[in-house]
Amino acid sequence: MKIQTILAAGAMTVAAVAAQNAHAGAVLDGIKAKGFVQCGVNTGLPGFSAANAEGKWEGIDVDVCRAIAAAVLGDANSVQYTPLTAAQRFTALQSGEIDILSRNTTATTTRDAKLGLTFAGINYYDGQGFLVPKKLGVSSATELDGATVCVEPGTTTELNLADYFRAKGMSFEPVVIENINEATAAFFSGRCDVYTTDASGLASIRTTMAENPDDYAILPEIISKEPLGPVVAQGDEQWSDVARWSFLAMVEAEEFGVTSENVDKMKAESKNPGIQRLLGTSPGMGEALGLDEAWAYNIIKQVGNYGESYEKNVTAKLGLERGLNALWTDGGLQYAWPIR
Amino acid sequence: MSENAKLPPLPTGTVTGRAVTWAKKNLFDGWFNTLLTIGSIAFLAWLIPPIIEWAIINATLEPSIEACSEVTGACWGFVNANLRLILFGTYPYDEQWRPLLAMIILIGIICASLGGVKYPSVRKWIIPMWVIGVPVIAFLMWGGFLGLTYVQNSYWGGLPLTLILSSIGIVFAFPFGLLLALGRQSNMPALKTLSVVYIEVIRGVPLITVLFMASVMFPLFLPDGVTIDKLLRAQIGIIMFTAAYLAEVFRGGLQAVPRGQFEAGESLALPYWKSMRLIILPQALRLVIPPTVNSFISMFKDTTLVVIIGLFDFLGTVKLALRSDPAWTKYYVEGYAFAAAIFFLICFSMAKYSAYLEKELRKGERR
Numbered sequence A: 001m002k003i004q005t006i007l008a009a010g011a012m013t014v015a016a017v018a019a020q021n022a023h024a025g026a027v028l029d030g031i032k033a034k035g036f037v038q039c040g041v042n043t044g045l046p047g048f049s050a051a052n053a054e055g056k057w058e059g060i061d062v063d064v065c066r067a068i069a070a071a072v073l074g075d076a077n078s079v080q081y082t083p084l085t086a087a088q089r090f091t092a093l094q095s096g097e098i099d100i101l102s103r104n105t106t107a108t109t110t111r112d113a114k115l116g117l118t119f120a121g122i123n124y125y126d127g128q129g130f131l132v133p134k135k136l137g138v139s140s141a142t143e144l145d146g147a148t149v150c151v152e153p154g155t156t157t158e159l160n161l162a163d164y165f166r167a168k169g170m171s172f173e174p175v176v177i178e179n180i181n182e183a184t185a186a187f188f189s190g191r192c193d194v195y196t197t198d199a200s201g202l203a204s205i206r207t208t209m210a211e212n213p214d215d216y217a218i219l220p221e222i223i224s225k226e227p228l229g230p231v232v233a234q235g236d237e238q239w240s241d242v243a244r245w246s247f248l249a250m251v252e253a254e255e256f257g258v259t260s261e262n263v264d265k266m267k268a269e270s271k272n273p274g275i276q277r278l279l280g281t282s283p284g285m286g287e288a289l290g291l292d293e294a295w296a297y298n299i300i301k302q303v304g305n306y307g308e309s310y311e312k313n314v315t316a317k318l319g320l321e322r323g324l325n326a327l328w329t330d331g332g333l334q335y336a337w338p339i340r
Numbered sequence B: 001m002s003e004n005a006k007l008p009p010l011p012t013g014t015v016t017g018r019a020v021t022w023a024k025k026n027l028f029d030g031w032f033n034t035l036l037t038i039g040s041i042a043f044l045a046w047l048i049p050p051i052i053e054w055a056i057i058n059a060t061l062e063p064s065i066e067a068c069s070e071v072t073g074a075c076w077g078f079v080n081a082n083l084r085l086i087l088f089g090t091y092p093y094d095e096q097w098r099p100l101l102a103m104i105i106l107i108g109i110i111c112a113s114l115g116g117v118k119y120p121s122v123r124k125w126i127i128p129m130w131v132i133g134v135p136v137i138a139f140l141m142w143g144g145f146l147g148l149t150y151v152q153n154s155y156w157g158g159l160p161l162t163l164i165l166s167s168i169g170i171v172f173a174f175p176f177g178l179l180l181a182l183g184r185q186s187n188m189p190a191l192k193t194l195s196v197v198y199i200e201v202i203r204g205v206p207l208i209t210v211l212f213m214a215s216v217m218f219p220l221f222l223p224d225g226v227t228i229d230k231l232l233r234a235q236i237g238i239i240m241f242t243a244a245y246l247a248e249v250f251r252g253g254l255q256a257v258p259r260g261q262f263e264a265g266e267s268l269a270l271p272y273w274k275s276m277r278l279i280i281l282p283q284a285l286r287l288v289i290p291p292t293v294n295s296f297i298s299m300f301k302d303t304t305l306v307v308i309i310g311l312f313d314f315l316g317t318v319k320l321a322l323r324s325d326p327a328w329t330k331y332y333v334e335g336y337a338f339a340a341a342i343f344f345l346i347c348f349s350m351a352k353y354s355a356y357l358e359k360e361l362r363k364g365e366r367r
Helices: A002-021 A026-034 A060-073 A089-094 A109-114 A156-167 A180-188 A199-209 A237-256 A263-269 A273-279 A285-289 A295-302 A306-318 B015-026 B031-057 B065-070 B077-081 B083-088 B097-116 B120-142 B158-185 B189-203 B207-221 B230-256 B259-267 B272-287 B289-309 B314-322 B326-365
Strands: A037-042 A079-084 A100-106 A117-119 A124-126 A128-133 A147-151 A172-176 A194-198 A216-218 A226-233
Touching: A026 A060, A026 A237, A037 A060, A037 A089, A060 A079, A060 A100, A060 A226, A060 A237, A060 A295, A060 A306, A079 A089, A089 A100, A089 A226, A089 B207, A109 A117, A124 A199, A128 A156, A128 A199, A147 A156, A147 A180, A156 A172, A156 A194, A180 A194, A180 A199, A194 A199, A199 A216, A199 A306, A199 B326, A226 A237, A237 A273, A237 A285, A237 A295, A237 A306, A263 A273, A263 A295, A273 A295, A285 A295, B065 B077, B065 B326, B077 B083, B077 B326, B083 B097, B083 B158, B083 B314, B097 B120, B097 B158, B120 B158, B158 B189, B158 B230, B158 B289, B158 B314, B189 B230, B207 B230, B207 B289, B230 B272, B230 B289, B259 B272, B272 B289, B272 B326, B289 B314, B289 B326, B314 B326
Parallel strands: A037 A079, A037 A100, A147 A172, A147 A194
Antiparallel strands: A100 A226, A117 A226, A124 A226, A128 A194, A128 A216
């Protein structure tokens, strides 16, 4: 706690200085000059950002950085990745070590207002849930009174857990285990009744770590809101605009049904004014953002739309359905602001 | 007690007979030792077969998840499939010959330095080897000119990173620690105080704190836009930390050198540095070989802590590989066992080398 306070204080000082020095467009000009986007990612979270067997970074968070690189530089591969731990991530952003942080970071008031950050969108809606063995005979989290719960320490997960049980007037016994491998091993060997983390994590643990995934169930209660998204430092509005709209272009493309496969055809043939604006056939959007008119075309061509990115990373790797991350037209929360 | 009672019984009779004699003397000497022997054998019989069964008999080397899910034993296929990721981390795949070459050069220099200490003809080349070798390694790793593409050091990882952090750490911490030890023994109050404060402060905090400060707090105090490389910060943190411990080891050695030796230096009218170099340090350093190597071994293992600041040392790349595909995640025991084996190999070699060095340097005392 103390370290966090000191860090926050330090971060605020720097943020204040940074805000004075930065002029609009400084980050964008810097990126164009150096020729790549420096992107902070998770040190390893399958589906979000993890190195593949060839050591290349992959994931839905990585794709946000690739999209921004495609928009700004025309090449999705012009990204340099800096793997960051949870403790380091904001310092890296504030000190200018990275241009954008795309590391499953929950948007909260304190971070947005106090740490001098700007959230550029929400690319994954997550929430904390519970995983239980079916033989426990529990179908709702409200029946978990007196349960032993395996949890990783020092995360909001641990705090949410305590909050939830207190609010429900129930007791629980936490089994706090630092390492995720050990924590899940403890759960699957029966040392605790319940395992708790974000729902995306629960699903991946169930499919990959359980002897028989069907013996385990994720309870319906989601006890916290975890809107995860890319973050930039406050003070350079043009840069946060570029980051925000690069992500929104991916969602907009999915809404219009533009994919990496059909984008060339769409660009040549589509009469839909929305698609024409998106792909730069009717110009203006790129200029408004200080980018090439082909900015969104490059994103879709090289990275794909939001649905493609989700499918390739989250569904394929973790076996997770779209859920809250479906388009608003399909009952989800992903809703692109109009690009016009 | 007669002289004969202490001598071992003469080897008589057949090989079996001698074996029985040996066993009686060493294994079944009294009821307590007999009990210990039987207990140990029972323990090993209980422990070893399941391990062999798991690690060899029921294991598979095939680098596929399907093959692994079919066997009951170890899935070495995980290591096999991800070997390059484990060895080199996220270094660009097509360029991985560069860290490989750098690692070979580094190991070559280390071996030549360690083995060549004995021979004056090799010894004079040790410092030039490092002076040339380190920039060559840096050039291979970073690149950026002469046709090699530039690779940021946030992409370095695996065994080369571990070896670079620890060998550069040792090479710089050694002289720094020595200066601190001499400073602490010095008659100059300012120098002495400075050394004492430095040693005590650094020894008083855990390495993880030093690394954390270097990576999280330090950048906040720099002017806007100025960033000092993350790897460099970690490397400096490791050097500073190890030097403080080495300083205390060396001080122990200096204190163990008899007073008369210092006086001998003075009576020969040798200047301070000469007397240190020719008389005191050779004796002091020889005395502290075991604790020095001890410090090196613990520092080598401590380099794994850089994972908390987002650098992937060898252990970090094993974790990276475990997360490369969720299907591999459950084979973490195999991954960590592989890492443990490599770490053991390196640490054991260091321990063996220290034993060898002690023996070599003690030749002068033999009669």
